[in-house]
Amino acid sequence: MGYKLSNEQVNELFQNLKKDYRIFAPKRFKKQGRYSDTDIIRYDEVDMVEDIVYKEKSHYSAKEVLTPINQTIFYFTEDEFKESKLKDNRGILIFLRPCDINAIERQDKIYLENGFEDFFYKRIRDKVKFIMMECVEGWDTCFCTAMNSNKTDNYSMAVRFEDDGLLFEVKDKEFDSYFIKRPEADFQVQFIEKNQAEVNVPKIPNKEVLKKVKEHPMWKEYDKRCEGCGSCTVACPTCTCFTTMDVMYNENANVGERRRIMSSCNIDGFDQVAGGHIFRSTVGDRMRYKVLHKVYDFKERFGENMCVGCGRCTSRCPQFISMTATINKLNNAVTEIINEK
Ligand code: SF4
Ligand code: SF4
Structure with a gap:
């Protein structure tokens, strides 16, 4: 109605x-x-x-409503914990x-x-x-x-x-x-059919091509341009990476609260594990990981691209790195790899 x-x-x-x-x-x-x-x-x-x-367009998305930037998930004392409540x-x-x-x-x-x-x-x-x-x-x-x-x-x-x-x-x-008793009117929702920006999303046909895509020199460009600031991922409505932090109330480290804090796969240290090993040591590596997650890995698991094409990452990037251009560049790299076989 x-x-x-x-x-x-x-x-x-x-x-x-x-x-x-x-x-x-x-x-x-x-x-x-x-x-x-x-x-x-x-x-x-x-x-x-x-x-x-x-x-x-809003600079940031509605994800903050569901997953606040900083959220207390539980409170702990010496031998018990209690989940936080919704206010x-x-x-x-x-x-x-x-x-x-x-x-x-x-x-x-x-x-x-x-x-x-x-x-x-x-x-x-x-x-x-x-x-x-x-x-x-x-x-x-x-x-x-x-x-x-x-x-x-x-x-x-x-x-x-x-x-x-x-x-x-x-x-x-x-x-x-x-x-009830409000004036009725004809209203048929319409949707956008064509964007100004043209994006060609690559189809990576197999693991062999994927391996070559990961090794492609295009990612090296981001070693120079990307600052690893994470602004793109904070603005992204589909990014979900978070970290946790314990906040102690006094000198007793067994009394405090655990918070879930928004984080980013683009920032230094996010993928550092015990023993100091780092999976993606350069910003180019981290950019590759993020972009492939948006247009390949997530799709392999869930059947659709993770990226929804909102363009916020492009707008927020201090280095003017465009997601549109990056996906088109990736598409060219995939085509080049398939054709060289
Ligand atoms: S264009 Fe894609 S990657 Fe960029 S912020 Fe929007 S959903 Fe995230
Ligand atoms: S906002 Fe730009 S400079 Fe910052 S991490 Fe993302 S791509 Fe790199």
């Missing part, structure tokens, strides 16, 4: 929804951007429709574009379908429902169509932002009661 609500009516809707749900959406944080006097757009709780930034037991509604809904589905695969269920992810994921923000134009760094993440039907409601209000499609019957 479709409805057209003025901004005032949307704000009334929000007040009613907030009795049962926290509402998250992209929000502007003034003067907190990378450069002086620039803003950052990231996900946070919103109270009013005017808080939602929909005309610009709010209401449901969670998140405004997301189609690519970002697909990204959370990718995260589900890692946290819930990878041989075990992550308790801390699941307890919050079970509360989440999606409000899809229609996205028909995208930006110059987007390549969602190449990643099949430009469409989804996984949402409870969908919205189109108009100058004088919002069009709603309500798919989930749980929300019907919030729209």
Whole structure:
């Protein structure tokens, strides 16, 4: 069923929804951007429709709602531990574009379908429902169509932002009661069909080609360019790497809390193991690992690319390393390797 609500009516809707749900959406944080006097757009709780930034792409994704950058997972004393509690037991509604809904589905695969269920992810994921923000134009760094993440039907409601209000499609019957006596309207969600950027995702046919891809000189270029800062992975809606840290409350090392902290396969030391061995010692090696995970390894395991083509990594990279260009370069390398046989 479709409805057209003025901004005032949307704000009334929000007040009613907030009795049962926290509402998250992209929000502007003034003067907190990378450069002086620039803003950052990231996900946070919103109270009013005017808080939602929909005309610009958010710099960071909604993954922070499900997996905060810094999260206490349990508290410990000398001989016992206690899991942390959720601070709010209401449901969670998140405004997301189609690519970002697909990204959370990718995260589900890692946290819930990878041989075990992550308790801390699941307890919050079970509360989440999606409000899809229609996205028909995208930006110059987007390549969602190449990643099949430009469409989804996984949402409870969908919205189109108009100058004088919002069009709603309500798919989930749980929300019907919030729209009683609201003006009905025809609304058919549309999706982007073509991005500005063209990306050719390589098909690596076998392990022999894969081995040569790993040894290809293209990765050496990143030894010079990539700083190993991890900005790309923090912004990425599909990256899930984390580390843990124990915080002690006093000089007694047996009393404190364990935190899960977002980390990155791109940073120095992430893959260092006991004995000091490092699996990927150069930034080029780490770049290769990340890119192949995005467009090959994950697909081998789960049947679809991990990358959803949101382009945030390109936008956040201080060295202007473009994911679009990197995947196209990888595609050229794979073609070259196949043809030389
Ligand atoms: S790798 Fe880059 S383009 Fe792909 S999902 Fe992550 S941030 Fe988006
Ligand atoms: S943001 Fe750029 S420089 Fe930093 S780790 Fe990623 S690719 Fe390298």
